[in-house]
Amino acid sequence: MFLNVHSQYSLRYGTMEIETLIKEARARNIHQMVLTDINNSTGCMEFIRLCRKEGTDHEDKHGTFWPAYDIKPIIGIEFRRDHKLLYIGIAKNKEGMKELNDFLTHHNLNELPLPDKPFQFNNAFVIYPYKNNMALAENEYLGVRANELNKIAGKSLDTVKDKLVVFHPVTVKDKVEYRLHNYLVAIGLNTVLGKLTEEDVCQKDEVLIPEDELKEKFISYDFIVSNTQKLLDSCCMDEYVFGKKNKKTFTTGAENDLKLLTELAMKGLAYRYGLDNDVALKRIKNELKVISELDFCAYFLITWDIVKYAMEERGFYHVGRGSGANSIVAYCLKITDVDPIALDLYFERFLNHKRSSPPDFDIDFSWDERPEIQKYIFQKYPNTALLGTMSSFKDKAIIREIGKVMGLPKNEIDDFTDPTKERFNTNNPTFNKILAIHTYMNNMPNQRSIHAGGILIGEEPLTYYTALDLPPKGLPTVQWDMYEAEAIGLDKYDILSQRGIGHIREAVQLVHKNKQIAIDIHDFKSFKDDPKLNAQLRAGTPIGCFYIESPAMRQLLKKLQCEDYLTLVAASSIIRPGVASSGMMKMYIQSYHNPKGVKYLSEVMEQQLGETFGIMVYQEDVIKVCCHYAGLDFADADILRRGMSGKYRKKVEFEKLEQRFFSCAKALGRDEETTKEVWRQISSFAGFSFSKAHSASFAVESYQSLFLKTYYPKEFMVAVLNNYGGFYQRWVYVHALQRTGAEVHLPCVNHSDDVVNITGNKAYLGFIGVQGLENRLIALIPQERKQNGNYIDLEDLIKRTNLSLEQSLILIRIGALRFMGKSKKELLWEVYNYLGNKTKPMPGKELFHLPSKEYVLPNLDTHLVEDAYQELELLGFPISLSMFDLLKTEYRGDILAKDLEKQEGKIVKLLGNFVCDKTVYTIKNTKMWFGTFIDNEGDFFDTTHFPNNNPIYPFKGKGCYLILGKVVLDFGVPSIEVLKFAKLPIVDNPVFITNSKPLKI
Structure with missing residues (x-):
């Protein structure tokens, strides 16, 4: 009788979870109802699964599997326009649901309003709110509420008698x-x-009631009840059987897929290891066997095809990471650059017969190249959509x-x-x-969004399972998240993006352009053993390098005295909150420097975690401990892994395993106190931790960045700037570029491009980043110059680019017209004379050039400080002077960053240019801060600000600070515990100083 049931997926309208809906229905002995959420089918598959009755599935005589239910689930969609109900679509079967989803998808993707009447459906019913004199098709009905029966009382119903059905919407629990x-x-x-009006909200009676009670309301109109029951009886969702739903084959069949995958793997074996490597050959054969048995050949081949297109046809660089890097087949197919044999990575972490969740590859492309990869996937593979996600109220x-x-x-x-x-x-x-x-309201669904990079490629149209949205990305997106995709049987392809890849790509291109040197950036084996690269790691100076440039990571590298790839792999994981917050990061550093002094919790921990000194660093380590210490099977260990990495929507399974962990450990005779400590370390990973393969992938990319920074520092820092930096603000990378010895120049209309360029030792900042400059001019100024030659003077620039007065002032004030040999004030006088009081000149080439009249101007003072202020305003940082040059005081501190190691325990006073800060909470839930600064010589140093010595927030924006504090060493790495802290004033802008003399700098 319930044809219109809303769940929480009727966003900002329905209040009940699907699980609650079913529980409430069972409590009222309701055996069938229709889930029809507003303009979405997010919960339909979940509804079908949760309605299933355990233990009563069966196969018919033809061998077809049919699920059984204690509540018969029927699904559909309620269609609304401008928050007003139009009609309800109810699917007769799987094809009917596709019709409803296709209808909604058509309007979503084409951004069309829903019509007053829908398409003609062949396998779906349409229910309209009750209206008089409405022409109805065979599959269309009128829904009558119990409180609307007075509208039909005493009327002839001959023409609509068979079209009236019970309409009792369900929206709230109570x-x-x-x-x-x-x-x-x-x-x-x-x-x-x-x-709010009555039309905005649901009626107060929109709750589940026993079916008999609902039928009682229609006792005088038993034909309406009969019509409703007939409609419900004609609907059946048994065709929905969940299992593998991905595209099944890459070639013409499974056998050909395996054949092609084997050929590609063997070809890759020769490239990666040589054909005489028996260990690699044996592992490839074992992996291929598992991949084939689990029907993942097509999954590997589609991923290979995406990577092949990127590398060979587009010349794009990528990084393959995540648990997929555990696979030697993936390594040989160039999906990843991580050698699983060298790192002792086991394939079973990625794919195994017991694994309860689908694997996936994480493939990173440059931030500006990923859209083209997505376009390729959508064009080549039908039944493709982006993965959605659901944000909740928090x-x-x-x-x-x-x-x-x-x-x-x-x-x-x-x-x-x-x-x-x-x-x-x-x-x-x-x-x-x-x-x-x-x-x-906490954790209720709020709005649908888009997953960071997941793509689904189905064997059949995805609209059998969901309608599709069109979010700002402009690509069709399913209406449910990764958890629902997994439950249905769809394995995602993660096509992600990051700016670090852009740094590497552009640096390689710049080196080839400027130095005619071709770099094989994939030659990682030579990078990881290069002493110059490892020296930079040890010194903790990898500014601009992917993942290892943050203050915390730089300090960790120095504390570890990291100078090899394997240590960097570990560092990439122990920096994560799961390890760091539990105190195990400090324990790891101590053990790393004194391996002989390590005290293992148990013999099992020593056997399984000897490589990491008995400390759980990677997700794999937790699985090892669960299996070998507590005796859990691999499936339970896998649930733990997913729980600790935040990949379970609900943590019920994770919590249940705690009791299981202790009971199994006790059965094996483990010491109870030891077991408690082991579990404490496991549970600390609930924040987040990396798989070893993931850390290894990051470390490869870090080394690639480090290679470019070490041997081609100028080109590398330009590439970092042009890909919008990394962890720090833009001025930090400009500073780093200056420290390479490059001459960094302000933007110039005759030398600059839209982005930073470098020729030889000269680098010109680009027009991107100049505040207020129009996007049109950012592209046009360099384009016009390259086509028709350098700009001659101000008038020539204005005519060729159609500059407005406002835009001309920006270019003059930033110094972009300095090639003309005139001061800014002279140019300002000239541009006002030229554009201020007359019609703007028409753009275009002139047949004859008529010079404008020149004026003799008085001597106009120029101040470097004034230039610096203008640069601060238009760029966000000064180039003409440093922030130290702008200080009112000539004091530069008693000590520099390079001398701090020798001052342990002493109170020192020094100056620092503020770079960044991080706020953290103490055990007592009070705030403390970590700061990063650059001293007068350009070296980094770090500060710690405890709450008892500092206000609510000690930092007051960019600028230089006077710092008084105590030098402390942590594993030989200095930082300053701040006692007093103050931002220093800078000199006044000469523009606002009357009758002033030129300032001496």
Whole structure:
């Protein structure tokens, strides 16, 4: 009888989880209902699965598998336009659901409003709200609410008698959730509760009631009940059987897929190892056997095809990482550059017969090349879509949303989200009311979004399982997330992007262009043993290098005295929160420097974790410990791995395993206190940790960046700037470029491009990054110059580019017209004379050049400080002077960064140019900070700011700070525990100084 049931996936409208809906239906002895969420089919497959009754599946005489249910699930979609109900579509079968999904997809992808009447469906019913005199097709019906029966009382129903059905929408669980529903609707409409109308919200009776009670309401119209039952009986979702749904073959069949994959693997074996490597050959054969048995040949071949297109046809560079790097077949197919034999990576972490979750490859491309890869995939493979994701209502955001719809002023909402005012808030009845609503709303689905890089390639159209959205990416996107894809049987391809790859790609291109040197950036074996690269690692100076340039990573490299690839692999993982927050990072560093002094928790830990000194560093280590210490099987260990990496939507399984872990360890005779410590270390990984293959992939890319930075530092830093940097602000990389010995020049219309360019030792900043400069001019100025020669003077520039007065002023003030040999003030006078009071000149080439009239100007003073202020305004950092040059004081501190190691325990005073900071919370939930600075000679140093010595937030923006503090050494690496801290003033801008004399710099 329930043809219109909403779940929480009716975003900002429905209140019940699907699991709750089914539980409520079972409690009321309801045996069939139709899930019809608003303009989406997100929950349909989940609904079918959860309705299944355990232990009663069967096969018919033809061998077809049919699932059985205690609640018969029927699925459909409620279609709304502008928040108003149009009609409800109910699928008769799997084909009917595809029709409904195709209909919604058509309108989503073409950005069309839903029509008053839908397409003609062959396998789906359409239910309209009750209206008089409405012409209906064979599959169309009118839904009548119990409180609408008075509308048909006493009327002749001969023409519509067979078309009337029971319409009892279900939206909320009870009266409390009806109130929650009102809040959700107000949030969705961006209005206050008091402005909601009856049409905006559901009716108060939209709850599940026993079927008999619902039928009783229609006792005088038993034909309506009969029509409804007939409709429900004609619907069947048994065709939905979940299993492998990916594209099954790459070639013409499974046998040919295996043949091609084998040929490619053997060809790759010769390239990677040589044909006489028996260890590699044996491993390849074993992997191919498992890949074939688990029907993953097509998955490998499609990934290979994507990488092959990128490398051979487009010349794109990629990084293959994640657990896929455990595979020697992937290594030989050039999907990854990580050697699994050299690193002792086991394939079973990626793919095995017991694995409960599908594997995937993580393939990174440059940030500006990934769209072309996505385009290739969508064009070559049908039934393709991006993977969706679901964002949920969270914490402070809920308080803000509720506060807004309650009509509270902003300052009051701010107070409610301020943890420092918590004790005042708890006595506030309004705040307590918000918290009560927060309890219900927390983690509810809020809006559909797009996964970071997942792509699905199905064997059949994906609209059998979901409608498709068109998010800002402009590519069709499924309406559910990776968890639902996995449950349905779709394995994702992760096509990701990162700027580090852009650094490497462009640096290689610049070196080839400027030095005519071709670099094989994939020649990793020669990089990892290069003493010059390893010296930079040990010194902790890899600014600009992927993943290893952050302050925390630089310090870790120095603490480890890292000078080899394997140590860097470990460092890439122990820097993660899971290891660092548990104290195991410090323990690892101690053990690394004193391996003989390591005390292992048990013999098992020594056997399994000898490489990492008994410390769990990688996800694989946790699996090893669970299997060998506690005796859990691989499937349970895999659940633990997924739980610790945050890849489970719900952590119920993860929590259950704790009890299982202890009981199994006890059965094996393990010491109880030791078991507690082992579990503590395991549970610390719940934050996040890397697989070893993932860390190894990152380390390969770090070495590639490090190679370019070491041997071609100028080109490398230009590439970093042109790919929008990395961890730090842009000025840090400009500073690093200057330290390579390059002459860094301000933008110039006759030398600069849109991005930074470098020829020989001269680098010119590009027009990108100049605040206020139009995108049109950023591209046009260099393009016009290259086509028709250098600009002669201001008038020539204006005519050829159609410069406005405003844009001319920006170029003059940044110094982009300095080639003319005139001061900025002279040029400003000239441009106002030329553009200020007359019609703008027409762009285009002139037949004859008529020079403009020249004026004799008085002597106009020029100040470097004024230039620096203009650069601060337009670039965000000065080039003409450093921030130290701009200080009012000539004091530069008593000590430099390079001398800190010799000052352990001493109180020192020094100056630093602020780079960045990080806020962390102490055990007592108070804030402390870590700062990074550059001294007057350009060297980095780090500071620690404890809450008792500092205000709520000690930093006051970019600039130079005077720092008084104590030097502490941690594994030989210095930092300063700050006692006093103050930002220093800079000299005034001469523009605002009257009757001033030229400042001496």
